[in-house]
Amino acid sequence: MEYIHFAFTAFYQFGDAFAFLVLSAMGLAVIFGMMGIINLAHGEFIMCGAYVTVATARMGVPLPIAMLCGSLAAGMLGIVLERTIIHRLYHRPLDSIVATWGISLILTQGTLIVLGSSMAGISTPLGSFSVGNYSYSTYRMVLLGVAVLVLIGLYLLFHHTTFGIHSRATIQAPHMAKAVGIDTGRMYSLTFGLGAALAGLAGALYAPTISIVPTLGANFLVESFVTVVVGGADVFLGTAPAAATLAVIKAFLTGWQGQLMGQVGLLITVMVVIRILPQGLSGWLLKGRT
Amino acid sequence: MGSLQRQGSNTARSASRMPHWMRLVNGPQTLGHGPIFWVGFALAIGAAVVYPAFADAWSVGNTAYFLCWVFMALGLSLIWGYTGALSFGQTAFFGLAGYTYGVVTINFGAAYGMTLVGLLIGVGISCLGAALLGYMLFYGRISGVFLGIVTLSTTLVFATFMAQTAGSQWAIGDARLGGDNGMTGMPPLTIPWVGGDIALYSGVPLYYLLLAMLVLCYLGLRVLVNSRFGNVLVAIRENPHRAEMLGYDIRRYQLIAFVIGSGLAGLSGVLYTAWGQYISPSNMNLAAAALPIIWVAVGGRKDLTATLVGTLVVLGIFQNLTIYGSYYAFVIMGLLLVVVVVYLPEGLIPGLVRLVSRLRKRKEGLS
Numbered sequence: 001m002e003y004i005h006f007a008f009t010a011f012y013q014f015g016d017a018f019a020f021l022v023l024s025a026m027g028l029a030v031i032f033g034m035m036g037i038i039n040l041a042h043g044e045f046i047m048c049g050a051y052v053t054v055a056t057a058r059m060g061v062p063l064p065i066a067m068l069c070g071s072l073a074a075g076m077l078g079i080v081l082e083r084t085i086i087h088r089l090y091h092r093p094l095d096s097i098v099a100t101w102g103i104s105l106i107l108t109q110g111t112l113i114v115l116g117s118s119m120a121g122i123s124t125p126l127g128s129f130s131v132g133n134y135s136y137s138t139y140r141m142v143l144l145g146v147a148v149l150v151l152i153g154l155y156l157l158f159h160h161t162t163f164g165i166h167s168r169a170t171i172q173a174p175h176m177a178k179a180v181g182i183d184t185g186r187m188y189s190l191t192f193g194l195g196a197a198l199a200g201l202a203g204a205l206y207a208p209t210i211s212i213v214p215t216l217g218a219n220f221l222v223e224s225f226v227t228v229v230v231g232g233a234d235v236f237l238g239t240a241p242a243a244a245t246l247a248v249i250k251a252f253l254t255g256w257q258g259q260l261m262g263q264v265g266l267l268i269t270v271m272v273v274i275r276i277l278p279q280g281l282s283g284w285l286l287k288g289r290t
Numbered sequence: 291m292g293s294l295q296r297q298g299s300n301t302a303r304s305a306s307r308m309p310h311w312m313r314l315v316n317g318p319q320t321l322g323h324g325p326i327f328w329v330g331f332a333l334a335i336g337a338a339v340v341y342p343a344f345a346d347a348w349s350v351g352n353t354a355y356f357l358c359w360v361f362m363a364l365g366l367s368l369i370w371g372y373t374g375a376l377s378f379g380q381t382a383f384f385g386l387a388g389y390t391y392g393v394v395t396i397n398f399g400a401a402y403g404m405t406l407v408g409l410l411i412g413v414g415i416s417c418l419g420a421a422l423l424g425y426m427l428f429y430g431r432i433s434g435v436f437l438g439i440v441t442l443s444t445t446l447v448f449a450t451f452m453a454q455t456a457g458s459q460w461a462i463g464d465a466r467l468g469g470d471n472g473m474t475g476m477p478p479l480t481i482p483w484v485g486g487d488i489a490l491y492s493g494v495p496l497y498y499l500l501l502a503m504l505v506l507c508y509l510g511l512r513v514l515v516n517s518r519f520g521n522v523l524v525a526i527r528e529n530p531h532r533a534e535m536l537g538y539d540i541r542r543y544q545l546i547a548f549v550i551g552s553g554l555a556g557l558s559g560v561l562y563t564a565w566g567q568y569i570s571p572s573n574m575n576l577a578a579a580a581l582p583i584i585w586v587a588v589g590g591r592k593d594l595t596a597t598l599v600g601t602l603v604v605l606g607i608f609q610n611l612t613i614y615g616s617y618y619a620f621v622i623m624g625l626l627l628v629v630v631v632v633y634l635p636e637g638l639i640p641g642l643v644r645l646v647s648r649l650r651k652r653k654e655g656l657s
Contacts, residue, residue, distance in 0.1 A: 032435075036435075038435045038438070038439060040442075043576075085628060085632060088632050089631070089632065092635065093434070093435060094376060094434065094435065094438075095631050095635055097376070097435055097438055098583060098587060098627065098631050099627070099628050099631040099632060101378075101580055101583065101627065102580075102584075102623075102624040102625070102626075102627030102628035102631065103624065103628060104576075104580075104624070105577060105580055105620050105621070105623060105624030105627070106620075106621050106624035106625060106628070108577070108620075109577075109616075109617040109618075109620035109621045109624070110617075110621050112617045113615075113617045113618065113621070215576075218446065218575070218576050221442075221443070221446060221576070222443045222446050222447055222450075225439045225440075225442070225443045226443060228439075229436055229439055229440065260447075260450060260451055260454060263447050263450065264447060264451075267440075267443055267444060267447055270440060270443070271426045271427075271430065271440065274430055274432055274436065274440070275426070275430040
């Protein structure tokens with residue numbers, strides 16, 4: 001029985017870390033993989049998702065719908081920002097990082113001004129279950145399920161819908177895509193909006209488990225950066241295996257030495273990985289395919 | 291590139307009439323050369339020297355505080371503007387050196403010039419940290435956006451680490467790291483003197499010391515970027531592959547520039563810590579890390595003079611806005627950054643210089 005408990009605890013911690021990495025990185029990965037832009041306002045989209053979720057949930061809207069609202073609000077914010085600022089910077093990827101950092105400052109500090117330094121949160125739903133003598137949060141397991149569903153959903157979206165085909169065409173060969181009649185500007189907007197909505201979803205899903213402050217996005221940044229760098233440009237062959245690999249390291253180090261050592265471990269891993277595989281995991285997995 | 295070459299030929303023409311030492315500080319990689327610029331430079335220094343005679347003590351101390359930051363900005367200009375490597379982690383070296391200064395001086399006191407030793411050790415440690423991180427990054431061939439992400443992540447993790455050192459077990463000797471509240475109680479810079487040590491609290495003597503260091507640093511960097519080494523840095527920025535094909539080991543050049551620039555960030559950190567006798571993790575977090583980027587980007591990252599002037603101006607604006615609340619100041623800074631990056635990617639001052647020279651040319655064309 002002891003072994004089963006140990007195995008389950010290990011699985012639980014891995015699943016928790018995996019879900020966190022996938023959910024927090026997915027929005028960043030979609031935007032980076034599809035458009036080559038690292039969005040430093042990523043944390044603020046997460047923040048937006050969390051705020052809208054908490055605000056709507058406190059108005060009495062059922063939690064799942066509130067979360068959907070949070071995600072949609074972040075997506076809308078993303079599309080607005082893409083139309084007003086980001087689309088001017090597609091030919092200057094390095095400048096776009098700096099500009100998104102400016103946006104991040106405006107959003108964080110603006111939220112501080114408008115909504116104050118913190119907001120009353122909501123409690124974690126679903127309670128807990130126990131295996132042996134230990135109890136575990138049910139919600140964390142639900143998050144793992146959602147992370148897997150998001151991965152599957154994105155795969156279907158990009159590979160089996162017209163939007164997916166158009167968007168991949170726009171990324172691979174923008175001029176050709178334009179020539180065959182795809183509105184590439186619209187594709188860029190929608191893809192950026194999708195990335196923002198995914199970031200918002202991460203914020204929405206984790207909103208019940210964290211304190212709602214304007215700087216909450218920063219808590220997700222390191223993990224999402226690291227996952228995207230290790231993963232490389234491909235969302236499915238990169239981010240997912242990267243999150244799985246990093247989750248093992250993070251779960252192990254966090255369980256052993258605490259949250260901070262988990263982060264330090266991730267940071268060291270990213271430097272080692274990038275030294276061996278400069279294109280990230282996806283570059284290595286796709287080697288010889290292109 | 292076009293403007294660089296044009297400036298280059300201008301300098302070459304005037305260089306023949308210049309004494310040798312002037313040729314070191316004038317070159318194709320810096321804006322401003324010839325008598326008008328240097329007379330203006332001398333006037334600016336003169337004004338800075340007589341300034342304490344006309345200003346109250348608080349203003350002088352405050353200007354000294356501004357000067358503390360400029361070294362970090364000049365270092366970032368070298369790394370980002372001249373070498374083209376996006377380092378978002380300068381505040382990590384700022385903090386590392388600041389904490390090191392604190393640990394050394396709290397443990398060994400201020401007598402016998404220990405604060406100056408603390409300064410050197412602080413800068414040395416930040417250079418060492420930069421060499422380690424830079425070796426991993428540049429020899430690992432990390433470039434472009436990834437360089438920015440990894441340096442920023444390192445900074446955020448370091449800030450998180452320092453923020454959790456609140457307990458009494460987190461002390462090095464007598465120096466408590468202090469967690470979120472930061473480290474306090476270190477002595478200011480103290481110069482050993484025959485009649486007794488001179489402690490440089492925020493005031494006129496400290497202001498003169500910082501001014502002298504800044505002028506030296508500025509001229510030294512001008513010599514550096516106009517030397518053969520600096521030309522290679524610019525070649526790497528313009529086209530890393532071409533620079534490599536020409537036989538330069540670009541990793542080595544990038545690493546050296548990164549170490550020098552981070553050392554300057556460390557110098558800022560020590561000076562800031564000694565000025566306020568305080569350093570905390572909030573000097574390194576995401577918002578703090580954005581500030582050097584803003585100073586350098588707004589002034590004009592590809593030129594030392596533009597960075598210097600831009601940094602002082604932006605610092606002044608920022609402080610005046612802080613009166614209404616630091617949140618508002620940060621929002622305006624963010625707006626400034628976005629507007630500059632979108633509309634004037636070279637920065638305000640090179641944009642202004644270009645406008646003036648275009649107007650002058652038009653006038654010449656008319657007459």
